[in-house]
Amino acid sequence: MWRNLALFVIKNRRLLIGLLAIITVFMAWEARKVQMTYDFAQVVAPDDPDMVYFQQFKRQFGEDGNVLVLGMQDSSVYELRKFNELRTLTDTLSRVQGVNGVLGVTRLPRLVKDTATQTFRAEPIFRNFPRTQPELDSLMRVVNSQEFYKGQLISPTTGATLLALTMDPKYLNSSRREAVMQEILGRAERFQAKTGIKMHYAGLPYVRATMTTKVASEMKLFVALTIVMMAATLLMFFRTWSAVVFPLLIVLIVVTWCIGSMVLLGYKINLLTGLIPSIIIVIGIPNCTYLLSRYHYDYRKSGNQVLAMARVVRKIGLVTLMNNTTTAIGFVVFCFTNIAILYQFGLVATLNIFVAFAVSFILMPIIFTILPPPTPKQLEHLEAKPLTKLLEFFDYLVLERRRTVYLTALVLLVLASFGVTKVKSVSYMVDDLPKDSSVNSDLKFFEQHFNGVMPLEMVVDTGRPKGLLKLKNLERIDRLENFLRTQPVLTTPVSVVTFLKASTQAFYNGNPEFYRLPDNSEKNYVFSYLARSQSTKGTEGQLTSKLLRSFTDSTMQQARISLKIADVGSHNLDTLINNRIKPEIDRIFKGTDLKVKLTGTTIIFTKGNEYLIGTLKTSLWHAFLLVGVVVLILFRSIRAVFFTLLPNFFTLLLTGGIMGYFGIPLKPSTALIFSIALGIDGDNSIHLLAKFRQEMAANGRRVKAAITTTLSEAGTSMIYTSIVLFLGFSVFAFSEFGGTKALGLLMSASLLITNFSNLILLPCLLVTFEHGKDEDVIDQSGIRHYDDNYHEEDDDLELNLSRMQVQPKGISS
Numbered sequence: 001m002w003r004n005l006a007l008f009v010i011k012n013r014r015l016l017i018g019l020l021a022i023i024t025v026f027m028a029w030e031a032r033k034v035q036m037t038y039d040f041a042q043v044v045a046p047d048d049p050d051m052v053y054f055q056q057f058k059r060q061f062g063e064d065g066n067v068l069v070l071g072m073q074d075s076s077v078y079e080l081r082k083f084n085e086l087r088t089l090t091d092t093l094s095r096v097q098g099v100n101g102v103l104g105v106t107r108l109p110r111l112v113k114d115t116a117t118q119t120f121r122a123e124p125i126f127r128n129f130p131r132t133q134p135e136l137d138s139l140m141r142v143v144n145s146q147e148f149y150k151g152q153l154i155s156p157t158t159g160a161t162l163l164a165l166t167m168d169p170k171y172l173n174s175s176r177r178e179a180v181m182q183e184i185l186g187r188a189e190r191f192q193a194k195t196g197i198k199m200h201y202a203g204l205p206y207v208r209a210t211m212t213t214k215v216a217s218e219m220k221l222f223v224a225l226t227i228v229m230m231a232a233t234l235l236m237f238f239r240t241w242s243a244v245v246f247p248l249l250i251v252l253i254v255v256t257w258c259i260g261s262m263v264l265l266g267y268k269i270n271l272l273t274g275l276i277p278s279i280i281i282v283i284g285i286p287n288c289t290y291l292l293s294r295y296h297y298d299y300r301k302s303g304n305q306v307l308a309m310a311r312v313v314r315k316i317g318l319v320t321l322m323n324n325t326t327t328a329i330g331f332v333v334f335c336f337t338n339i340a341i342l343y344q345f346g347l348v349a350t351l352n353i354f355v356a357f358a359v360s361f362i363l364m365p366i367i368f369t370i371l372p373p374p375t376p377k378q379l380e381h382l383e384a385k386p387l388t389k390l391l392e393f394f395d396y397l398v399l400e401r402r403r404t405v406y407l408t409a410l411v412l413l414v415l416a417s418f419g420v421t422k423v424k425s426v427s428y429m430v431d432d433l434p435k436d437s438s439v440n441s442d443l444k445f446f447e448q449h450f451n452g453v454m455p456l457e458m459v460v461d462t463g464r465p466k467g468l469l470k471l472k473n474l475e476r477i478d479r480l481e482n483f484l485r486t487q488p489v490l491t492t493p494v495s496v497v498t499f500l501k502a503s504t505q506a507f508y509n510g511n512p513e514f515y516r517l518p519d520n521s522e523k524n525y526v527f528s529y530l531a532r533s534q535s536t537k538g539t540e541g542q543l544t545s546k547l548l549r550s551f552t553d554s555t556m557q558q559a560r561i562s563l564k565i566a567d568v569g570s571h572n573l574d575t576l577i578n579n580r581i582k583p584e585i586d587r588i589f590k591g592t593d594l595k596v597k598l599t600g601t602t603i604i605f606t607k608g609n610e611y612l613i614g615t616l617k618t619s620l621w622h623a624f625l626l627v628g629v630v631v632l633i634l635f636r637s638i639r640a641v642f643f644t645l646l647p648n649f650f651t652l653l654l655t656g657g658i659m660g661y662f663g664i665p666l667k668p669s670t671a672l673i674f675s676i677a678l679g680i681d682g683d684n685s686i687h688l689l690a691k692f693r694q695e696m697a698a699n700g701r702r703v704k705a706a707i708t709t710t711l712s713e714a715g716t717s718m719i720y721t722s723i724v725l726f727l728g729f730s731v732f733a734f735s736e737f738g739g740t741k742a743l744g745l746l747m748s749a750s751l752l753i754t755n756f757s758n759l760i761l762l763p764c765l766l767v768t769f770e771h772g773k774d775e776d777v778i779d780q781s782g783i784r785h786y787d788d789n790y791h792e793e794d795d796d797l798e799l800n801l802s803r804m805q806v807q808p809k810g811i812s813s
Contacts, residue, residue, distance in 0.1 A: 050604065067455075102166075452491060476588055635693065648682055
């Protein structure tokens with residue numbers, strides 16, 4: 001089959017080049033439509049109870065993660081001139097398309113009692129803007145007397161203040177987000193330039209916008225760096241520009257198909273799919289180098305380009321396909337999950353790994369049978385002395401020092417096992433951004449002055465309609481809120497209780513001492529004022545009604561408690577919720593019908609990471625199983641499965657040990673590498689095992705001779721491939737995202753380790769457990785295509801070059 005395929009490709013090269021050109025132009029046309037995703041991926045299953053409840057919460061109370069905050073700490077902002085600039089900034093931001101509302105000091109409303117109508121009226125504190133500093137100071141005293149806002153807009157300890165912008169979700173989840181964010185940040189920077197007051201930015205809209213921008217820029221950077229790195233590597237190996245330009249051209253064609261396929265599948269670029277073009281380049285280049293090195297090897301033997309390339313396709317076609325299949329397994333296992341971001345990543349990567357294989361196996365034979373034949377200088381890499389000496393050393397270790405190898409492997413396994421126990425699973429909302437980034441430094445500002453900005457929500461269900469009108473229920477909610485105020489990583493809660501406290505304060509003409517729940521004697525008066533306020537026409541009635549709707553359901557059965565929390569990490573969040581908050585909830589609401597449910601973006605994000613890590617662990621076992629099945633089909637031997645999987649288990653365990661010793665936490669981005677590494681590292685195992693079986697069949701099953709030949713011939717291409725992959729994945733170490741950087745470093749470490757496991761440990765196992773002539777003859781039907789010398793002359797006659805209507809001299813010219 002592979003011989004006929006080689007003949008077909010070389011004979012019909014014009015047709016195939018034209019067909020590939022048409023498809024590439026179409027994919028390029030589609031690729032220009034690719035878009036970035038403007039929302040965090042939902043990694044929790046849609047039918048998960050917590051996710052179902054969160055979606056219900058958003059339908060009831062609205063989005064919790066659409067607030068962008070701008071903060072400042074400078075007492076000069078309360079000077080009249082700068083305060084006027086703050087008012088201008090606040091007013092202009094409120095008019096930006098995509099901003100639903102702005103809450104800041106200059107626009108603060110307060111509840112005022114209207115005894116004539118027996119209602120509460122919401123009126124702006126700065127109804128008439130101050131013209132003198134004393135007027136401003138007087139109004140600021142009114143602002144500071146509004147207990148409702150303490151800890152929300154003004155820090156009671158440091159005096160820092162913020163602007164809270166409520167963003168329109170329609171803008172946040174579309175390509176218009178970037179323009180909106182640029183306008184907001186541009187106006188804030190002009191305010192900073194005019195006043196000299198440093199501005200800080202936080203909130204999920206800002207974090208998401210920053211990450212989206214960085215993903216887009218890094219995708220371009222990685223593609224460029226990968227191309228440069230691969231070009232330098234190919235030139236170093238083959239010492240000819242044709243071996244650089246054409247393999248890179250092939251992988252760029254595949255990258256075009258890759259991006260086009262994302263558009264055709266309806267996917268957008270996110271943090272994971274943004275890595276695929278660079279990964280495809282890194283994985284696609286070894287296909288080309290493998291073909292090219294084998295072509296050079298066979299051309300040196302035959303001196304005929306067409307014959308050499310036909311032999312290459314015939315002899316390594318199936319093994320290369322199996323290698324690509326093994327690589328794809330590292331990605332295809334993600335398609336078995338119901339997590340959209342993983343499914344998309346796995347599907348796009350898997351499809352384009354096979355595209356890379358197909359395109360390289362079509363274009364490489366065509367191109368290099370058209371180009372002039374390789375010169376003796378270009379063939380010198382086949383006899384590279386440093387590489388030859390290294391492989392001879394490996395051969396010495398395998399044949400003469402197996403006990404040392406096994407002892408070294410055992411020591412490494414023990415050390416790695418201990419290192420794995422030190423690996424901790426933890427993730428943060430802004431985990432992937434560097435610690436010295438402006439996002440993290442600004443986040444620390446808000447955590448220092450306001451305890452945090454990440455959303456955390458609670459819902460208290462009284463169990464019956466109008467349950468919130470009962471004072472005893474409100475008092476229990478108040479006790480819970482008083483406890484929450486004692487937690488240093490939580491902001492002051494906002495709820496119907498705090499609103500009722502503000503109403504009581506307004507009932508007593510704004511006296512801060514009366515910021516509390518009404519007692520039994522006051523309750524009817526305060527509630528009747530509120531009821532009439534909601535039915536009042538005009539802005540005041542709408543504002544009161546809107547505030548109540550934000551924190552209660554229509555039946556007054558459920559109360560929302562809204563807080564912000566510091567980005568403390570999944571481990572600390574779990575400790576806070578399960579060891580502090582939930583026990584206190586059980587204590588406060590014990591013996592009542594009231595139920596408290598925690599939800600919000602932060603809870604879902606943390607659960608999503610835990611769910612994702614669990615899914616990736618399952619995917620790793622699936623990858624082991626699938627690799628084993630591929631090996632079993634290919635070699636029809638259970639022992640071959642053992643020989644393949646054991647060295648790769650060794651590699652992954654050592655990689656996990658490195659994580660433990662260097663304090664790299666287990667999170668989605670680092671858990672991802674194990675399945676990918678297994679797929680890529682499995683290629684080398686299959687490659688070496690296939691060559692070994694072929695040599696066993698060729699030399700009368702002499703194990704040691706087969707190992708020596710295998711290491712000298714297969715070892716060269718395996719080291720080349722490892723170097724290419726190592727350099728390619730090391731590009732990701734330049735990422736600003738911690739997860740992407742860890743992916744690059746750990747994959748590079750894995751590729752270094754695999755040279756030990758597959759070029760030393762695996763051959764040792766083969767020498768130890770393969771018994772040569774004493775062993776039953778293995779079924780060779782599945783491995784005949786690996787034999788470099790198997791009836792080579794007969795096969796050359798069968799090729800019948802005249803069938804291709806191509807003359808070797810004409811081709812070589």
